[in-house]
Amino acid sequence: MNRLDQLRSQLLRNSTLVMFVLIFLFFGLQEPRFLQPESLGNIIKQSSFIGIAAVGMTFVLLTAGIDLSVGSVMYLAPLIAGFAMRNYGLDVEFALVLAIFAGLVMGAINAFFIVVLRIIPFIVTLSTLFFFRGAGTFLTQSRQLDFPREVLDFGLARVLGIPLPIIIFALVVAAAFVTLTRTPFGRHVYAVGNDINAARKAGINVDWIVFRVYLISSACAALAGFIVIAQIGRLDQSFGEGREFDVIAAAVLGGASLFGGVGSALSPLIGATMIQTVKAGLIFNGTNLYAQPIMLGAVIFAAVLFDSLRQMNLQKSRRRFIRPIQTETEPAERNKGPRHPAGAAART
Template identity: 65%
Template sequence: MTSLAERALDAAVRHATYLIFAAVLLWFGLQSPVFLMPESLANIVKQSSFIGIAAIGMTFVLLTGGIDLSVGSVMFLAALIAGMVMRALDLPVPAGMVVALLTGVVLGLINAFFIVVLRVIPFIVTLATLFLFRGFGIWLTSSTQFDFPPAMRAFGLSSILGVPLPIVVFAAFALMAHVVLAHTTFGRQVYAFGNDPEAARKSGVKIAWVQARVYVISSACAAVAGFVLIAQIGRLDAGFGEGREFDVIAAAVLGGASLMGGSGTALGAVMGATLIQTVKMGLVFTGVNLYLQPILQGAIIFLAVLADGLRNTRMRSRLRRTIRTVEPASGPAGRRI
């Protein structure tokens, strides 16, 4: 039987991200108690909503063993199209958000078409659409900054029952994604697909449909993420969202999603995004050199990925078949024939 120490180590490895999160909070809290005040914590959640919402969508894709590099460009293009439609049709901001979401769905369908129908690998498809979507967006704006109607910022800075809007959207998406992944047939099939697509097909799962949907979800989430952030800023420039795909993937992986597929949760992505933001804010609070902050962030991501690897190695070694039961050390072991 496993010893107590071993089980404790097991638990630690399994919940490494939570432990790292707790340690980070504690560390910064000790450095600067203001950091743990409700306002600053709420601010962290608000700031993490942008990457967080996109990371929730990315988790779906990573669960299937795929990757979506186009999210940064989708953030930009969807927010832009929503703004243009809003301005042209004089739409209210919530309707604009729906437009952004629909744009995300369409862009996701483009990715899904190449991946599912033409069977090009996700890395290449989304690398290509990363360029395509951004190029299209810049063409639409003629490389100039795009200003949203003033109602946009009012919306972005509003709050519902005292909760800032970005947090409301973030929470709503997290909840929806959690329910879909954990409590619907589609959600469970996403996990099955990531574990073994061929077995999923044989088990009667419509795998093309499952795979297509995750890319649509990822793009839709990225689109809303972009819109929510832009709503707080009120304008959009050509570099918006550039390079964010890596932040989004890092947040999802930090939250326990594996790049090999089959493991990860929506709430994990929320935590991953929040953890990254906590570190960022903490570094600001404690006055660490601005230029050194990314290094510490990188170190934390590294730790989380390392913990994930250790977790998998431990799982695998436990699965190794035992041929003989290992008898207690006392007496000649199993030598009766």
């Protein structure tokens, strides 16, 4: 392989990152202010909402599942916490814990239908998408819920000068990273996504693994919802609506596969920040407000296209060559290959 080919395969292998850098340069060259720390900090802060939920979604996607209910969990979990704060004077910290607990309960409902009743995740979470939001609408009679003031003090707090959402986003990504790479549970999540039957045969408790990923997904969604509400201090009926697609898009854009087994804790980080970068960039360079969704769609499409090109390229490079490609300069050296002629050649 010559140097150009090597470069090309390196670029393709890291297509998501390349894309990320290109997007940055694209907007940065047009508007240098875009690259200032303040604007970058804002991008990360704004992407934390989708990003935190996308971390949970990544666990689900790794097992080849899907969770469409996250947008409604984002709404219902903070709502329950808000009720408790207003009616029972619950402190903000406990309200946060309560929101996460409510998320876990909703995740358990999803998981119960998926694992125990063996209904496919798409159907289960599509139903709970309506059910959770419906429950919230019923509780509030679709009125807006105003949170006590303390919640804003909490949400707008900074630790060492860093806004709280960024810190929580970082902690969630770090925890997910360690869990996925360093614990048996994390490695089993990958195994289940790769081959669920083989995982069963290997003695892995597949049901319990799958159960837990839905708990994690809902808990992350609840946390994400609460963090945003804590920035704005009120919760209206449409909050989180349609966000499940942003969340899935972020995870997939960052490299998680819908077919399971592929992705990492960095996927949601990369994906969510990339989407937010484009959104912010389009505002910076003054793109027509109504044209922005089109641009965003185009970027997502391009990223996914690059990814499938990369996959095709990888497949091609793994194709078996059984005879040397005849060129004048290259002698037929592969014939004297080591013990696995086909395998060895396929890996070059």
